[in-house]
Amino acid sequence: MLSKYPLSEVEKSFLQESGVEKISTLIPYLTVDNFPKLGLLTACRFLEWAAANPQGVISLPTGKTPEFFIKWTQYLLENWDSKKGKDIREKYGLGATKKPVLKDLTFVQIDEFYPISSSQHNSFYDYVNKFYIQGFGLSKEKAILINSDEIPLANGLSYKEVFPDLKVDLSLRFRDPQNELEKIQQESIYKIDQWCGQYEQRIRDLGGIGFFLGGIGPDGHIAFNTRGSHIYSVTRLTETNFETQAVAAGDLGGIEVSANRLVITIGLDTIVYNPEAVAIIIAAGEAKAGIVRDSLETPMNNVFPATVLQKLKNGRFYLTKGAAVKLTDSLDSYYQKGEWTFEKTERAVIELCKKLNKYGHRLKLSDLKADKYCKLIPDLSEETVSLVMKSIEDKLAKGLEQEKDQRLLHTGPHHDDISLGILPHITNQLHEPSNEAHFSVLTSGFTAVTNTFVIDTLQHTKKLLDDNKIQMVNYEDFFEVGYSLKTDKDVYHFLTNVASENAEARKRGLCHRVVRALVIIYEVKNKTQLRETINDVISILRKSYDGEKNPSKIQKLKGMIREFEEELVWAHFGVQVKNVHHLRLGFYTGDIFTEQPDKTRDVEPIVELFRKVNPTKISLTLDPEGSGPDTHYKVLQATAAAVKKWGEEKDLSDLRIIGYRNVWFKFEPHEANVIVPVSLGDMSVMEDSFTNCYLSQVNASFPSYSHNGKFSTVAKRTWVGQLNDIQLLLGKNYFYLHERAKVRASHGLIFFRDMNVEEFLATARELEKSIEGML
Numbered sequence: 001m002l003s004k005y006p007l008s009e010v011e012k013s014f015l016q017e018s019g020v021e022k023i024s025t026l027i028p029y030l031t032v033d034n035f036p037k038l039g040l041l042t043a044c045r046f047l048e049w050a051a052a053n054p055q056g057v058i059s060l061p062t063g064k065t066p067e068f069f070i071k072w073t074q075y076l077l078e079n080w081d082s083k084k085g086k087d088i089r090e091k092y093g094l095g096a097t098k099k100p101v102l103k104d105l106t107f108v109q110i111d112e113f114y115p116i117s118s119s120q121h122n123s124f125y126d127y128v129n130k131f132y133i134q135g136f137g138l139s140k141e142k143a144i145l146i147n148s149d150e151i152p153l154a155n156g157l158s159y160k161e162v163f164p165d166l167k168v169d170l171s172l173r174f175r176d177p178q179n180e181l182e183k184i185q186q187e188s189i190y191k192i193d194q195w196c197g198q199y200e201q202r203i204r205d206l207g208g209i210g211f212f213l214g215g216i217g218p219d220g221h222i223a224f225n226t227r228g229s230h231i232y233s234v235t236r237l238t239e240t241n242f243e244t245q246a247v248a249a250g251d252l253g254g255i256e257v258s259a260n261r262l263v264i265t266i267g268l269d270t271i272v273y274n275p276e277a278v279a280i281i282i283a284a285g286e287a288k289a290g291i292v293r294d295s296l297e298t299p300m301n302n303v304f305p306a307t308v309l310q311k312l313k314n315g316r317f318y319l320t321k322g323a324a325v326k327l328t329d330s331l332d333s334y335y336q337k338g339e340w341t342f343e344k345t346e347r348a349v350i351e352l353c354k355k356l357n358k359y360g361h362r363l364k365l366s367d368l369k370a371d372k373y374c375k376l377i378p379d380l381s382e383e384t385v386s387l388v389m390k391s392i393e394d395k396l397a398k399g400l401e402q403e404k405d406q407r408l409l410h411t412g413p414h415h416d417d418i419s420l421g422i423l424p425h426i427t428n429q430l431h432e433p434s435n436e437a438h439f440s441v442l443t444s445g446f447t448a449v450t451n452t453f454v455i456d457t458l459q460h461t462k463k464l465l466d467d468n469k470i471q472m473v474n475y476e477d478f479f480e481v482g483y484s485l486k487t488d489k490d491v492y493h494f495l496t497n498v499a500s501e502n503a504e505a506r507k508r509g510l511c512h513r514v515v516r517a518l519v520i521i522y523e524v525k526n527k528t529q530l531r532e533t534i535n536d537v538i539s540i541l542r543k544s545y546d547g548e549k550n551p552s553k554i555q556k557l558k559g560m561i562r563e564f565e566e567e568l569v570w571a572h573f574g575v576q577v578k579n580v581h582h583l584r585l586g587f588y589t590g591d592i593f594t595e596q597p598d599k600t601r602d603v604e605p606i607v608e609l610f611r612k613v614n615p616t617k618i619s620l621t622l623d624p625e626g627s628g629p630d631t632h633y634k635v636l637q638a639t640a641a642a643v644k645k646w647g648e649e650k651d652l653s654d655l656r657i658i659g660y661r662n663v664w665f666k667f668e669p670h671e672a673n674v675i676v677p678v679s680l681g682d683m684s685v686m687e688d689s690f691t692n693c694y695l696s697q698v699n700a701s702f703p704s705y706s707h708n709g710k711f712s713t714v715a716k717r718t719w720v721g722q723l724n725d726i727q728l729l730l731g732k733n734y735f736y737l738h739e740r741a742k743v744r745a746s747h748g749l750i751f752f753r754d755m756n757v758e759e760f761l762a763t764a765r766e767l768e769k770s771i772e773g774m775l
Helices: 009-018 035-052 067-078 083-091 124-134 180-205 242-252 268-272 286-297 305-311 328-336 342-356 365-370 384-400 417-430 451-466 487-499 503-522 527-543 552-571 599-613 630-647 680-693 711-730 732-736 757-763 765-773
Strands: 029-032 057-059 111-114 211-214 236-238 262-265 278-283 315-320 407-412 436-441 580-582 617-621 656-660 674-679 746-756
Touching (some): 009 029, 009 035, 035 211, 035 315, 067 083, 111 124, 180 262, 268 305, 278 286, 278 305, 286 305, 342 365, 384 711, 407 417, 407 599, 417 617, 417 711, 417 746, 436 552, 451 503, 451 527, 451 552, 503 527, 503 552, 527 552, 552 580, 552 680, 599 630, 617 630, 630 757, 656 757, 674 680, 674 711, 711 732, 746 757, 757 765
Parallel strands (some): 029 315, 057 211, 211 278, 278 315, 436 580
Antiparallel strands (some): 111 262, 236 262, 656 746, 674 746
């Protein structure tokens, strides 16, 4: 493979560092340890190519994926001849490369939502201009860009006149229009199609794209070429699928918007038109591992759009090790290299059960010997499967242990992360009176609250004020001190009305808390000013486009709504407001690229929380390599640094760290060392508390790409799927005939990892390096 597709000097350097010895996929790939390193690899390869092709044609991605590519490219250009810059260049194949000049490159925009104003900060046109044209010093005159405002439509009209609801009905390509507006829309669609053809021709007139860099979506989409796109597709106006709409919801302010917005995208054939093109797909995290495997190991197929890179001798995938974990090469290396651990035995046997769809007790020694990986198990015998079954039973036993006299600190990056990850485990802990529980969400989480939700809530608040149904504002001292009192009473009354199924009174409870938040944020001094503030906020939000970054005070209001929701969830179990800690770490800003965690601003508040609570157990999300949202990754960076710092002042030898995952990625059985049974009752508690308390999330404006609905449903499906895997090993009768009622009642399982501090810091070491060594 390596001789068939010669690698550049940069690629050779990174391949040597990776230690990968065999690449058998249909498209070559390189692996690195983490997400920041992926950016370094990509930046080095881009600058290597640009130095050799100073007047070449480039096409670079938008969104969060290229964050570290952009940062490393700028860093290397600014520090080309500094000591650190030279050291990096020498190490990674750029030692003899002359500093590239980027101003004569021609930039091609990959895709864009349609219609969207080019002035909106969430348009890809704005992104390209900010981060590439200005950020890299490219020529705007030479650039080939997609500006919705300039694409000609019928009668010279604007898109807002032609498509007043911003919806484009592509059926008008094929059917007769029903009225005058539809006639104009049909003519406009034909004009957009004509423009797309001209866009494609402009690219081809230049010989095609010379350097293409793109991410890959959960369905395998490249640019907006979703699953099923034609291998010979070209630039076009098209619809997207649900997975793509879910990913785009964050850009556009909710699935309600992204589901109704079309896209203009270059095609798969556009990407590979130039046979000499360097075309690179980057992917980070184990959540992408399945689609990466399918894209690299499947012959060219429109179900997996990235397989089109098989046409190019310079087609590549650059991956983190997590994104590569399901490749046959990676599995071969995992099993065939290094010391054989019992974890490998567990993994091989459980995977064999799934491959053969056989219960563990029905596996024969001949099945194990015939399997590619099981046959490698040392001292393979009839007892091997029994040992694996015993190991899983031990993990289940640990999940049934009743903890006592613990000070528990459960943390999450976003509101609802803790609940979706390990709520049934937490309820077991809270049933024991000697345990003291604290909960902390480390970011404000305001980006998950839509403008529409806030407007509706504020309008209802105004009505209640007009009807004198928010009586606390009438107390003399309310605007001086009363607003800060009785927050537990707010929560209790809200949940009382959950119990009585009084939806109107619940909404009133939310409005009470919103009034308190407005007084705090805007320093409101009286009822008149309160009404004016509400009107001002509604006015600002109505003038905002969906997905626009809000002013900081509105961000804070949205965050405090989410904080109230979190307090409601834990109040189900009698946890007081004072035990729910809102850290609002400063790196979380709502920008496209949130900052790296800062030791003073972001790490010190976590350390202070540790000192205050003095926990014996800490839970946290353990998403590998940013498999979930990048906030998960950065919160883990900050938490690891905080644990390390706390350990400098206190003996943490008895501290336990619980690493959990939720809707973004899951543990495999061999990775977890604790398994907790989940009953239908546990699922109902999670579902009910999510629905009744996470009010801003019930409509699922920012859903998981795996389910068009609430995250609580995704969590339940994960738990049920994990039970299915273990039932295949242990047998269903193990569960329904078990001596413990908790196991007999289980219809799902939660996996997590229980670690001491040293084990946790070893797991997070690469994250520590990336925060300390990044740029």
